[in-house]
Amino acid sequence: MLKWGPADIAINSDEVLRYLGYKPGKRISSRVERMLEREIEAAYRLIVPRGYFCTVDAPALPSIRLFQDAEKVAFGVATIGSRLERKVNALFQQGEAARGVLLDAVGSVAAEAVTDLVNREVNRYASGLGFKTTRRFSPGYGPWHVDGQHLVFQYLGKAAGRIGITLTSSNLMIPLKSVSFAVKMGRGKMEEINLGRCASCSMAERCPFRHDRRLCTKAAFSDSSGRNAAVRR
Amino acid sequence: MKYSWQISSAIQAGEVDRSRELVTRSLREGLAPGEILDKALMPGMEAVGEKFGGGEMFLPEVMLSASAFQAGLEALRPWLKADDASFRGKIVLGTVAGDIHDLGKNLVAAMFTANGFEVIDLGVNVPAERFVAAVEEHRPDLLGLSALLTTTMSRMPEVIRLLQKRGLHGDPCRVIIGGAPVNEEFAASIGADLYAENAIEAVRMVRRLLLRRKRGEAVAKVGAG
Numbered sequence: 001m002l003k004w005g006p007a008d009i010a011i012n013s014d015e016v017l018r019y020l021g022y023k024p025g026k027r028i029s030s031r032v033e034r035m036l037e038r039e040i041e042a043a044y045r046l047i048v049p050r051g052y053f054c055t056v057d058a059p060a061l062p063s064i065r066l067f068q069d070a071e072k073v074a075f076g077v078a079t080i081g082s083r084l085e086r087k088v089n090a091l092f093q094q095g096e097a098a099r100g101v102l103l104d105a106v107g108s109v110a111a112e113a114v115t116d117l118v119n120r121e122v123n124r125y126a127s128g129l130g131f132k133t134t135r136r137f138s139p140g141y142g143p144w145h146v147d148g149q150h151l152v153f154q155y156l157g158k159a160a161g162r163i164g165i166t167l168t169s170s171n172l173m174i175p176l177k178s179v180s181f182a183v184k185m186g187r188g189k190m191e192e193i194n195l196g197r198c199a200s201c202s203m204a205e206r207c208p209f210r211h212d213r214r215l216c217t218k219a220a221f222s223d224s225s226g227r228n229a230a231v232r233r
Numbered sequence: 234m235k236y237s238w239q240i241s242s243a244i245q246a247g248e249v250d251r252s253r254e255l256v257t258r259s260l261r262e263g264l265a266p267g268e269i270l271d272k273a274l275m276p277g278m279e280a281v282g283e284k285f286g287g288g289e290m291f292l293p294e295v296m297l298s299a300s301a302f303q304a305g306l307e308a309l310r311p312w313l314k315a316d317d318a319s320f321r322g323k324i325v326l327g328t329v330a331g332d333i334h335d336l337g338k339n340l341v342a343a344m345f346t347a348n349g350f351e352v353i354d355l356g357v358n359v360p361a362e363r364f365v366a367a368v369e370e371h372r373p374d375l376l377g378l379s380a381l382l383t384t385t386m387s388r389m390p391e392v393i394r395l396l397q398k399r400g401l402h403g404d405p406c407r408v409i410i411g412g413a414p415v416n417e418e419f420a421a422s423i424g425a426d427l428y429a430e431n432a433i434e435a436v437r438m439v440r441r442l443l444l445r446r447k448r449g450e451a452v453a454k455v456g457a458g
Binding site for chain 2: 020021022029031035036088089092095097098100101102104140146168169170171172174176
């Protein structure tokens with residue numbers, strides 16, 4: 001199990017604003033800025049950053065095209081726990097919707113930040129084996145159907161439960177502010193997943209992440225009926 | 234109208250106390266409550282909707298504006314005419330079974346509350362039977378269904394079918410759906426009455442529907458609102 005203290009997690013306010021749709025570089029009102037600072041401070045008292053990863057020999061995996069060019073695959077999971085989302089709900093109940101919206105976005109950014117730390121451990125491990133790594137990609141995003149959660153959780157085994165993450169029958173993780181992912185490891189050339197997939201994404205038109213060439217974190221997939229649909233954390 | 238610009242500005246700036254004070258002052262000076270609503274409060278919130286749609290305002294500011302609107306409306310409410318149906322609606326809402334995402338549903342609930350509606354929030358992971366039981370118990374004007382996943386939006390038609398089976402769909406209870414994977418086409422295909430892309434749009438459509446109903450006009454189908 002990977003454990004960190006709240007202070008190890010860098011919650012970037014620009015990232016939170018971008019998550020909320022604000023354009024980079026655009027000035028925000030001093031009021032929202034102050035509110036955001038307060039919610040970031042509050043978040044540090046609410047988050048419990050935990051993570052875990054395991055690796056699997058790629059040939060042992062079911063024949064999924066996504067992993068064909070890898071030698072090993074790391075499956076990882078990260079969470080900030082459930083206290084923050086309980087607080088978000090309480091804020092809405094108290095009629096403090098603006099604060100609720102801000103704290104929810106702070107939680108999403110914090111969850112990604114914990115995932116970055118787990119990802120860094122994966123890269124360190126891979127590097128020790130002389131492997132290169134791809135960027136991480138998650139079930140339900142880009143070309144990987146959300147059913148991929150079963151595969152990830154099958155390999156994570158009981159470790160996911162030990163850090164407090166459970167998978168529901170509809171493939172959702174509890175706490176909601178959790179991220180599961182895969183990273184391909186190998187010595188040869190490996191295809192990056194989720195890059196250049198905007199054309200097939202149903203959220204492309206209104207996606208706030210589209211313009212800064214980052215890896216997609218708010219993407220879409222096609223289900224068995226071919227219908228495009230979005231999944232958002 | 235005197236104060237209309239100031240009230241509208243207070244709402245757009247999300248100034249709760251100022252909105253309440255200005256409405257109270259307008260009433261004290263003898264301005265007609267209906268006029269304060271139509272010429273000051275509503276244009277303020279409409280401007281917020283337009284700015285949100287145009288990418289000039291974002292969710293935190295919109296929710297602050299909703300609070301300012303609510304404060305003004307509460308100050309006005311005792312003087313509004315009893316037949317002003319568009320501010321006296323009741324909505325039951327929740328996220329469908331299998332889905333535990335609550336942010337979108339919470340935003341819609343907050344926006345309806347701010348607009349004077351009675352909101353019965355059933356929470357997340359709500360089975361069809363519970364939606365229908367709540368409709369039977371509360372007799373709302375609207376049932377709102379939310380889903381964030383393609384895997385869970387398929388639970389929406391189940392709720393509508395059960396509602397129809399019990400003879401509860403149709404006036405007074407219409408169904409509105411929302412959430413990232415759903416759209417107007419899907420709404421029409423499952424027999425929902427309305428689809429809204431966001432919380433502001435949801436309130437706007439519902440208010441229009443209630444006004445039509447009050448005037449005895451035919452209720453709009455999805456897409457015609």
